[in-house]
Amino acid sequence: MDQEEGLKALDNIVTQFNTYEDFLDSQITTVDLYYLEDETLARQLVELGYRGTGERVKREDFEARKAAIEISRLAERAQQKTLTSAGKDLQDNFLMALAMREEDNRNGKLSVLIPRTFPNKWLEH
Template sequence: MDFLRAVEFATPQIEADKRLLQFKTYDDYLDSLVTAEDLCYLQNTVVARTLAELGYRSSGETLSKESFKKRLDAVLEYMFPTIRPYELLSEKIKLTDPLIQDLALRERSNRVGILATIIFVRHYTKKGFEISGYIDYAQRLKTEDWKPIFKGTKKIWPKATDLGYYHWRIGKVVSNDSLNYKVVIDPEKGMLFQNRFDRKIINVNPTAIVGSNTTRTRIKSHMYDQFILYDHVVRQRI
């Protein structure tokens, strides 16, 4: 959870551009590139800013006024969106179970496509039969009402329409592509999931390396026999 809060699943560019929040104006940004030595020799703030804008006072990229505004606006829109084309169902609900809190923490990032979380859940029925599966969290958020789940009045059950579904009693094993993932069956590695947007592979084998930009988190809850989250940070192709 600390990792999620730290990076907030921002794109690498937006994460880097958060530094621009310290500047109120473009001139403030240029002033940060000007040294005391510059002012001593030039004796003119405007000239010093001009040299900075031309890139003579920075070892890296110096932003133009237009680029500065665009990047700062992008950071502000990410952190304080003016338009929200979605509703965060977990936002106004008192979350008590740690597992539900973890899902709520990931809700926004999955809705906007920064994160593509795969849920693995395993249940045992009263007669001891296993029902388990892999769920595309973002897809489920779009296709069903999660309020009862966030309230803790309804459990998450795998379905035959999910990425993966296994019902021991009836011997049913199903796999399906989803909005965010394609199912890949490897003769040696078994079931893998390929993200549709950056084509990265997620290996859900608990003994294997899960894959780049992906973390595996096992969460304990009295509501579930086993619950694992595979969090994949989507790297958009440029």
């Protein structure tokens, strides 16, 4: 498995589980718990790679990737997108009305429908 595939696999694991312990618990079978009789010991064996039904992931890797994904998600959310109408000198009332509603349209607060019956000259600007 190359590095890119490894990161994709880790991303899938990180997004699937809230905590590292949840990930470890997913690797433990009921048979493991029956014989070991200790959940903490079963988790340690999975963490060390001696037991488990899936891929071995270190705690540091899990937590670092979890933090990176969260930072990326927050940055994407905070990023302001430039409005299409920004900086344009709009003379047409129709285009000015659309420009006033553009931000609400992008945020999903408003929907503007443009019927096909509008003259093409309004859409040429």
